[in-house]
Amino acid sequence: MNWFQRCVARGMMRMVRTCKRVGRFLHCRVRPKGQFDPRSFRTITLKRGVKAVIGCPKGKFDPKRKKCRAGTRIQKFLRQPR
Numbered sequence: 001m002n003w004f005q006r007c008v009a010r011g012m013m014r015m016v017r018t019c020k021r022v023g024r025f026l027h028c029r030v031r032p033k034g035q036f037d038p039r040s041f042r043t044i045t046l047k048r049g050v051k052a053v054i055g056c057p058k059g060k061f062d063p064k065r066k067k068c069r070a071g072t073r074i075q076k077f078l079r080q081p082r
Helices: 003-010
Strands: 018-022 025-029 042-047 050-055 073-079
Antiparallel strands (some): 018 025, 025 073, 042 050, 050 073
């Protein structure tokens, strides 16, 4: 069982809408980009070869403090093929 299948089995990927290969990574979108403030996107590493793009929901980003008032959400997962 590969990483993606394990995540699906555990229910972690139940919200994944689409997956496509872009460059070196497989991009698995969870939520549309339009739901987030464009100034709030960040990429974090979850584990080796697996990253997530997170962002702040629209209307919840404080541009003066450059912080999200409501907490960030995952927009998509990025996975390097083995």
